[in-house]
Amino acid sequence: MKVSPVALVAALLAGCASRPMPPAPGVAAAPAAAATEDGGRIVGGTEAGYATAPWQVRLVYASRTASSQCGGVLIRDEWVLTARHCVEEKNTRFDLPTAIAAITLTAGHLFIGNTPPKEDARLLQRRQIDRVEFPRPQETLPNGVKLDDVALLHVTAPFTLGVRTPGPEFARSPRKIALPPADATFPRQGDGQISGWGKTATASYSLQLLYADVDILPADECPAASGLPPPFPQKLICAWKARAAAATNSTTCQGDSGGPLILQGSPPILVGLVSKARGCGPNAALFTRVSYYVPWINSVIGAEE
Numbered sequence: 132m133k134v135s136p137v138a139l140v141a142a143l144l145a146g147c148a149s150r151p152m153p154p155a156p157g158v159a160a161a162p163a164a165a166a167t168e169d170g171g172r173i174v175g176g177t178e179a180g181y182a183t184a185p186w187q188v189r190l191v192y193a194s195r196t197a198s199s200q201c202g203g204v205l206i207r208d209e210w211v212l213t214a215r216h217c218v219e220e221k222n223t224r225f226d227l228p229t230a231i232a233a234i235t236l237t238a239g240h241l242f243i244g245n246t247p248p249k250e251d252a253r254l255l256q257r258r259q260i261d262r263v264e265f266p267r268p269q270e271t272l273p274n275g276v277k278l279d280d281v282a283l284l285h286v287t288a289p290f291t292l293g294v295r296t297p298g299p300e301f302a303r304s305p306r307k308i309a310l311p312p313a314d315a316t317f318p319r320q321g322d323g324q325i326s327g328w329g330k331t332a333t334a335s336y337s338l339q340l341l342y343a344d345v346d347i348l349p350a351d352e353c354p355a356a357s358g359l360p361p362p363f364p365q366k367l368i369c370a371w372k373a374r375a376a377a378a379t380n381s382t383t384c385q386g387d388s389g390g391p392l393i394l395q396g397s398p399p400i401l402v403g404l405v406s407k408a409r410g411c412g413p414n415a416a417l418f419t420r421v422s423y424y425v426p427w428i429n430s431v432i433g434a435e436e
Contacts, residue, residue, distance in 0.1 A: 176341030202390025329386030
């Protein structure tokens, strides 16, 4: 994986061992002893430009008892989709007001850490949230795997979309992503893309956004590829880019949860959200199937004309 201090990046997603994350600019981290993490890294990722994943959001959860990072996806200027566990699984007893106060969202930027390039820092848009919605009830499989790993976050002030980015080949960032049809069978396979700031093949967080092209697998191939016993749930998708050497597979790891799985096309369509994965590289990552939740999403935020 190419990593240069100036290049622009986008990445892979899913779960590995815990490790302290870098703080977001202007956000104080919780005590190191209380730090926790979420599934998802971009493993085998490539540096992204501003046009690569302009719908990418970073979520930082920083409270007195927990600190973690996740991904998120802009679906409206004031609504972000992410993984439910990025919001709900930070304390033994979930408290919504605490979660709302602890979450900060950022969009429009490529770099994280305390010293981002000046032009990138100027593009960063930071928002707090005032509302969280989950689909209820949450289903748990007999093996303990929790489904319905999706949450809607409403920001206190809309993100400004379509901001011109610097450079000779400028792009527009951030931008919202199109939702799929409300069809639980869409898609079953295809060419996908993942992105995020999660852990990389070096087991450390990327300070730049990374992305990777992946294969969205047919459901009947997902049990063997992901390690999740059959039958494979309709509420999930699995995807990765499997290669001859397992260490070079493109998939997800800690820090990428809640980030996007995009079905590539014109236009690109959001088909999955990074959920908890089974390893950072050896297995295909698991994603919440967005099409299954489109009726619920529209009931909360209203369908677009």
